[in-house]
Amino acid sequence: MNLDFTPEEQAFRREVREFLAAELPDDIRERVRLGRRLSADDHLRWQNVLSRRGWLAAGWPCEHGGPGWGPVERHIFDEECAAAHAPTVVPFGVSMVAPVIMKFGSEAQQRHYLPRILANRDWWCQGYSEPGAGSDLASLRTRAVRDGDDYVVSGQKTWTTLGQHANMMFCLVRTDPEARKQAGISFLLIDMASPGISVRPIITLDGAHEVNEVFLDEVRVPVANRIGEEGQGWTCAKFLLTHERTGIAGLGHAKQALRHLKTLAGQIRHRGRPLLELPSFRQRVVRAELELMALEITHLRVLASARGGDAPGAESSLLKVRGSELRQELSELTRRALGPAALPFFPDFLYGDVELEPERAEQAAIGAQYLNRRKLSIYGGSNEIQKSIVAKTLLGM
Numbered sequence: 001m002n003l004d005f006t007p008e009e010q011a012f013r014r015e016v017r018e019f020l021a022a023e024l025p026d027d028i029r030e031r032v033r034l035g036r037r038l039s040a041d042d043h044l045r046w047q048n049v050l051s052r053r054g055w056l057a058a059g060w061p062c063e064h065g066g067p068g069w070g071p072v073e074r075h076i077f078d079e080e081c082a083a084a085h086a087p088t089v090v091p092f093g094v095s096m097v098a099p100v101i102m103k104f105g106s107e108a109q110q111r112h113y114l115p116r117i118l119a120n121r122d123w124w125c126q127g128y129s130e131p132g133a134g135s136d137l138a139s140l141r142t143r144a145v146r147d148g149d150d151y152v153v154s155g156q157k158t159w160t161t162l163g164q165h166a167n168m169m170f171c172l173v174r175t176d177p178e179a180r181k182q183a184g185i186s187f188l189l190i191d192m193a194s195p196g197i198s199v200r201p202i203i204t205l206d207g208a209h210e211v212n213e214v215f216l217d218e219v220r221v222p223v224a225n226r227i228g229e230e231g232q233g234w235t236c237a238k239f240l241l242t243h244e245r246t247g248i249a250g251l252g253h254a255k256q257a258l259r260h261l262k263t264l265a266g267q268i269r270h271r272g273r274p275l276l277e278l279p280s281f282r283q284r285v286v287r288a289e290l291e292l293m294a295l296e297i298t299h300l301r302v303l304a305s306a307r308g309g310d311a312p313g314a315e316s317s318l319l320k321v322r323g324s325e326l327r328q329e330l331s332e333l334t335r336r337a338l339g340p341a342a343l344p345f346f347p348d349f350l351y352g353d354v355e356l357e358p359e360r361a362e363q364a365a366i367g368a369q370y371l372n373r374r375k376l377s378i379y380g381g382s383n384e385i386q387k388s389i390v391a392k393t394l395l396g397m
């Protein structure tokens with residue numbers, strides 16, 4: 001599937017491809033290809049390469065030090081990165097808190113945080129969800145009580161992705177328990193080294209340590225670390241979520257997954273013929289490919305309407321639902337193509353240093369990726385909730 005790209009856009013694609021061929025370290029590329037765990041150092045090494053090239057903050061406008069790419073360049077960049085098996089840039093700094101700081105932060109906050117994000121100096125995590133406040137996020141109970149120039153923050157956050165590596169957390173806290181649910185929330189930036197913070201791992205279905213619980217016990221946070229006014233946190237939170245959801249669509253990854261599926265289903269034989277020729281299997285692959293084409297067009301449309309760092313709006317929910325469903329369907333088809341060979345689980349290979357022969361390694365990766373992709377329809381706001389947003393906001397139902 002190919003859109004018509006201009007000669008300039010095609011030249012840009014070549015430039016990105018050459019950069020990836022020259023600069024993406026082979027060991028990292030191979031770990032991503034096989035779905036093996038990346039260490040914090042792997043992420044940092046790759047993000048430093050991008051930062052030096054000025055491509056870490058792909059969505060940022062020039063005025064803040066970004067490349068100022070339009071939607072098509074961003075689309076091409078994402079697609080080439082996924083095809084080359086580059087690690088996904090950890091989004092919490094560059095793609096999530098940065099747009100909030102640009103829009104709602106003071107000049108001093110922008111001057112302090114944005115260059116650090118651009119230079120890959122801070123690792124951010126997201127402190128939104130709590131036990132009992134996921135879909136109904138506005139019910140969050142983590143309290144922030146004003147004491148002089150500080151807030152004193154106590155409560156519990158959960159599902160904090162890669163919080164074990166983070167030195168900064170953006171966090172939703174309740175500053176006014178008397179106000180209407182949404183109106184009593186503020187948006188704080190918290191130094192993870194502050195006394196009173198502890199981080200505990202949650203091990204997910206695929207055996208990975210990707211998410212955590214974060215406990216805050218009377219943590220002192222300077223009032224200067226609040227973004228926007230007290231009680232304006234919900235506005236910041238919603239703005240940030242539209243950026244998060246747009247990213248989850250993962251179009252480049254879906255395209256890479258489709259290519260992989262077609263190669264695999266062309267090689268695997270079913271009753272003497274390639275699996276891809278089996279009508280019932282082929283039909284599902286074709287349907288997935290058509291949906292991917294539709295999603296690609298919609299994705300470009302949404303990116304185009306969100307130029308200049310503006311929030312993409314409720315369309316991001318649409319992208320999140322369709323993108324995550326599609327990526328789950330592709331991982332399901334890939335696992336089916338492999339059949340029972342996808343069943344064995346090799347944690348020592350995926351999360352340790354034990355090596356496997358190449359065929360076994362590919363199989364292990366497919367099994368683990370299938371399990372890992374289950375999260376896509378939950379995080380960033382579950383798909384059921386996103387469908388309600390689409391129904392209400394876009395369809396007026």
Ligand SMILES: Cc1cc2nc3c(=O)[nH]c(=O)nc-3n(C[C@H](O)[C@H](O)[C@H](O)COP(=O)(O)OP(=O)(O)OC[C@H]3O[C@@H](n4cnc5c(N)ncnc54)[C@H](O)[C@@H]3O)c2cc1C
Pocket residue numbers: 125126127128129130132133134135136158159160161162211375378379380381382383384385388
């Ligand atoms: C892998 C992973 C990583 C995550 N990373 C982070 C992170 O870094 N930071 C962070 O803050 N959060 C993170 N989350 C949390 C995520 O945003 C929440 O899990 C999500 O919003 C759902 O909330 P919940 O888990 O409390 O489920 P619940 O809200 O309890 O929902 C349970 C089920 O009920 C359904 N449901 C609930 N309410 C309704 C309704 N009104 N209508 C229809 N259906 C409904 C939901 O769709 C879901 O299927 C992560 C989650 C996962 C799985």
